[in-house]
Amino acid sequence: MAHFRALSAAVYGIDASLIDVEVDYSGTTTNEEHFHMVGLPDAAVRESRDRVRTAIKNSGYLIPPTFITVNLAPADLKKEGSGFDLPIAVGILGAYNAITLTDLSPFLFVGELGLDGKVRPVPGMLPVAIMAREKGIPNLILPADNAPEAAVVEGVNIYPVTSLLDVIDLLNGAIMGTIQREPFRVSTEKLLGELQQFTVDFKDVRGQQTAKRALEVAAAGSHNILMIGPPGSGKTMLAKRLPSILAPLTFDEALETTKIHSVAGVLDAAAGLVTHRPFRSPHHTISDAGLIGGGIVPRPGEVSLAHNGLLFLDELPEFPRNVLEVMRQPLEDHTVTIARASMSLSFPARFMLAAAMNPCPCGYFNDKSRECMCTPPMIQRYVAKISGPLLDRIDIHIEVPAVQYKELRGGAAAEGSSEIRDRVMTARERQRERFRSHGEKIYSNAQMTTRQIRAYCELGADAERLLERAMQQQGLTARAHDRILKVARTVADLDGAVAVTVSHLAEAIQYRTLDRSYWS
Incomplete structure (x- = not known):
């Protein structure tokens, strides 16, 4: 077929966006430079033309001398990094019928290619796995070194690969779009349950x-x-x-x-x-x-x-x-x-x-x-x-x-x-x-909002007088007032107390050394 489509992802900040990799070929040419990349690619993505062409050749496949156009959509988002190598190669091979599956919409591909066809790891794979789950894409094909981080996301089948040939065998061995291989899995409970060891005490x-x-x-x-x-x-x-x-x-x-x-x-x-x-x-x-x-x-x-x-x-x-x-x-x-x-x-x-x-x-x-x-x-x-x-x-x-x-x-x-x-x-x-x-x-007292401070840091009459005196004598700001109450709430939690008492508040006030004109 002259046109083929594979899915990939681009990471912006700490979130990933879905990218359509569209490959089209037409006519014949003797000039290898007729390999065009469009869709706001950066230098690393543009250089993927040479990596992909060489990786495909060294994997035992030859690209006929035709005009090839690769579009990375949406076209208004800048694409950067080497993670598009693998989906571009898959798109080209699919366009030339080297891949038997014609619909790769259940798969998402990310990975860098070496000149020998090996698949190398890329950063940002965890956001990609989370995005795949949110978009309902069931299968993620990625470099083997990236598999442990992606596998912590439940709801996505992770298939690690080591080479372009491995990807082709994986897809051509699929039956009705279902890969005949067990996905990679990790136990997040086991990872988090491991006892932390510290060299200092x-x-x-x-x-x-x-x-x-x-x-x-x-x-x-x-x-x-x-x-x-x-x-x-x-x-x-x-x-x-x-x-x-x-x-x-x-x-x-x-x-x-x-x-x-x-x-x-x-x-x-x-x-x-x-x-x-x-x-x-x-x-x-x-x-x-x-x-x-x-x-x-x-x-x-x-x-x-x-x-x-x-x-x-x-x-x-x-x-x-x-x-x-x-x-x-x-x-x-x-x-x-x-x-x-x-x-x-x-x-x-x-x-x-x-x-x-x-x-x-x-x-x-x-x-x-x-x-x-x-x-x-x-x-x-x-x-x-x-x-x-x-x-x-x-x-x-x-x-x-x-x-x-x-x-x-x-x-x-x-x-x-x-x-x-x-x-x-x-x-x-x-x-x-x-x-x-x-x-x-909210995981801790330091993250409390003003409304929560009022709800959980109520003071008795004696504590109110103590705080008022500290505010006046030390010239505390409203921000310092809130932070003293947050610390007092933590002291009370360490003490197992339901309410913030005078002793808890006094300890919190004592932790404002610089507000007591330390250098005067």
């Missing part, structure tokens, strides 16, 4: 009981936290152990996170599903595009790669101010929108921020064992690198003083991560039960 940390308690509260409610202390006090050590006390991912959270990692091309192909909460720790030389995301065709940045996990910024004032300021919107809205002339894409960015900083350039302001060599103007310039609006979005500010010798060499064993994590998971379960009836996806 809170029992390694000596002293710092106040900081450990603050980190426990932060983990239980997914609150942003800033640790302030001199060099060597253990701020980075504490932050690196924070993932060991976070609650496990739910399946919905794991799916959301895996989509982002899949699109960014950083997903572990063997795992297929992100089963641990991400821990991202970019260097302070990172650009704003690297942190938030960007590019001609926008790609997710570190804040999106940390979605449903932890973003750790060490030496916070060393980050360029413009880089820190772009975090204000994702910290508030839990999403990043990147606008370009050709498109505007949104990436989820619901992450827990953990940051660490010294109190001054030399690091020893307010330290009892070392003298600070900084002048007040130097300290003010150092602190001013972090804007008030950004600090306002950090729920917990905690001092991490230098560890005393007796604590450092003490023989008493510190509490381990497993005990802390049990309390965190119990508090998280209370939160999940509380928010189960809400339509939007």
Whole structure:
């Protein structure tokens, strides 16, 4: 037949769109350049002409000398990447009757071709599988290395292939459009049920009981936290152990996170599903595009790669101010929108921020064992690198003083991560039960809206007076007011209390170190 059609997909942001690959041939020619690609292909897609032609030849098939036109529809969407190689090759072979099936509408094809006909993996396969399920396409034919991530989507038959010949044999062996091969399957329950192993543990940390308690509260409610202390006090050590006390991912959270990692091309192909909460720790030389995301065709940045996990910024004032300021919107809205002339894409960015900083350039302001060599103007310039609006979005500010010798060499064993994590998971379960009836996806107290704060953070008369006094004396903003109530609700959940009491609220207020004019 002179005309043939195969289905493929293009990924924009973290979602996929269905693409029709139409192949038509006519006439005869002696010029191999009469192979035209239309439908807004980018350079990688245009180069697929040579890859596809050579892969078909090296697979034992010859393309007659005819005029070939390949259309990628809809024509108004820009097509990028090498994932269209496989559907283009299938369309050409179908047009020349090398494939016996004439209707390939039950199949979707994605994959890059090597010159030897091997099928290579491409990023973004999880969004493609989700789109196939939504469009009612029952079968997805893809590179073998991409099979584990696509197979976590139920309702779609996943058929991994290693070569173009494998695809042809698969389709020609189908009976009445049904492939005579068992689809690839994985057990998502088994993946998520595997016990997480951490190489670090809170029992390694000596002293710092106040900081450990603050980190426990932060983990239980997914609150942003800033640790302030001199060099060597253990701020980075504490932050690196924070993932060991976070609650496990739910399946919905794991799916959301895996989509982002899949699109960014950083997903572990063997795992297929992100089963641990991400821990991202970019260097302070990172650009704003690297942190938030960007590019001609926008790609997710570190804040999106940390979605449903932890973003750790060490030496916070060393980050360029413009880089820190772009975090204000994702910290508030839990999403990043990147606008370009050709498109505007949104990436989820619901992450827990953990940051660490010294109190001054030399690091020893307010330290009892070392003298600070900084002048007040130097300290003010150092602190001013972090804007008030950004600090306002950090729920917990905690001092991490230098560890005393007796604590450092003490023989008493510190509490381990497993005990802390049990309390965190119990508090998280209370939160999940509380928010189960809400339509939007809310997993923690930090995600509460203003209406939910009023409903779940009611205060008694004594607590009202305490909060009013703190607001007036510390000059707290309305945003700080809401964040104090969210933290107090988490403290109450850790305590197993139904209502927020004065003691819960007092602890939450104490976690606003910077609002108490720490450097004055």
